[in-house]
Amino acid sequence: MSWTCAQLDALRDDYLDGRLPAADLRAADAHARACPTCAEHYEARLAIAWLRTLEPLESPPGLETRILALTVAPPPQESFWAVFGQGWRALQQPRVAMSVAAAVFSLVLVLNALDVNVRSLQAADLNPINLYRGAKRQTYQTYARGARFVNDLRLVYEIRSRLEEATPEGEAPPAKKPAGQQNPPAPKSERNRTNPRPGARGPEASGLLAYQQLILPGELR
């Protein structure tokens, strides 16, 4: 006896679960396979049949033991030396050494800034008042050094500007040479650079330029 779409719809759950008698199942399969309307039920039944061929997987080895260890087993007691060994191995890593070196370097920098001598460190040096005084002293000393440098620089420029005022325009400093010795012929470009107008040099200018060479630092000439 062949089935109809209405019959299949009415017993769909039993059909898909395979709970119909064998003869009914065969008839329903035959109808669902041939009927475009019921084809979806047939595909679903095939999918279920396929799903049920899947064997349950075995649980991974040791899973039950791990679950029991996580729930009821007491935590393992480690000896002092085992814990110490773990800590020591952790300290032997290069990054730990690098971190310690960076920390020591930073500390030395800070102590120097606070005017604390690291080589003869005493407990009194770490007194906050002493640290404050040291920092203040270092600040003043740094400021004084800076001010002295600026003043010296100002003096140097002052001397230089005075010398330039006293030197006739276009005068070049004399070449260092022993008296009476002739200059070797210089290349044209060199002559132009150092002595653009040789005929304009006088005895006063030569003296001033020699003085300038003696007292001014090389980079300011």
Next chain:
Amino acid sequence: MEDAELVRRCRGGDNVAWEGIVRTYTRRVYNLCYRFTGQRQEAEDLTQEVFLRVFRTLDSYDAAQGSFGVWLHRVGRNLLIDYYRATRKQRLTVSLEDELPHLEERPAAAPPSDRTVALGELSHMLQQALTRLSPELREAVILRDLQGLEYREISDVLGIPEGTVKSRINRGRAELGRLLKRHPGFEEGMARA
């Protein structure tokens, strides 16, 4: 020993009873997790999580509201949904086409000669198709067709009416059939079942 008795002894601090529960249900919970996630490592981790949660909340189990197995499935299902939500963003970055490139495009060639290899491949295909279902349909189909729970029990596990359970199972089965029908040897599954 009955589950109720095991649970009662567990609550009294009997580790042997707890071990009995773990050994009885580990494989079942692992299969539930694996069929839902499709990942062995994830399934293993989730199985451990399920039992940890069961162990901690065993006092909240009420035998009057259903069997211990149903309660265990409910705990597992809740964890799986949490897992699904937590990994949803990560999964969205994976293209569905990349996941199943050959499921529907496989030419209807002759099946592999080595039957073992063929069965393993079919099992893999089936797992991929399951993973492609929406979580609501997937959990319903797994609980019914792989875990073998009754509709009423699934209703208790999912906390939804039995009619909704049937609807989800039917939609899930139809979707699975649609995904698998082009695979060669699909109708052979009927003969093996």
